[in-house]
Amino acid sequence: MPSDRAVRITHSVLFGLTLLVSIIALIISATLVAHYNNEDIHRVWTTFFGIILTVGFQLLGTHLIFGILSHLIPVAIGFILYLIGSASLTGLTAKIDCGKSGDSFSRCGVVKGLVVISWIDTIILLLTLIFIIVLAFVARGRYGVHKSTLYAD
Template structure:
């Protein structure tokens, strides 16, 4: 079983990275939504861009909100059941699914678009492509975080039975 210190450091690094990248995705997606709401969405696939960018906005808000709660809460009250394995798995899984849906769908929509040749018809094309990259990075970090949490859950269950539900190795 990993030591308490190893769990605390791993948790801080993983959730810190998740929080940092999610804040970047939040800023990018919020500015895109604000810009496109004022100026209008790109003329090609207007409704498609609206939905996909907003999914990534929701994913980033979700992940930032729960990332702050879980990071601060775990550092202060790590042995409390409120910050146990299940309370980490559920929001992380939902965030991962939201990012995966948004990243994959926006990638599929923008994969064949060359921003240099799109002209004035697609304003902020480079920013949309940047959002795709950042959202994929956050999806990968969330996947690594999920693997970490599931591994800890199996280790805790094998060692302590079903009653052990905090991330610590008491």
């Protein structure tokens, strides 16, 4: 079983990166939403849960409410939403060259930036998901995933 210190450091780094990249994606998508007036809820959702899980784990890490299962569900949903959003946005903008689009596609550079930051957040969420799944398999032998926290006993 990994040590408490290793779990705490890994959790802080992964969720801190997730939170930082989600905030950047939220800012970029907010400028696009203000321009195009569409909905882009999965970045808000990921940022919200990133804040809750990062702060909650640091303050109440041994409590069951911040256990493995409560981390696994929102991270898995966030990963799926980011994967779908990033793939569809990539498919939409793959053949568009911002230098040649002219006035026909305003905010082309911002949309391309959103594609990049979305894929970065998808990769970070995948790494976080792998980390939590590994801890879940380790915890399976102790109390089970439902009753285990991210700390070693």
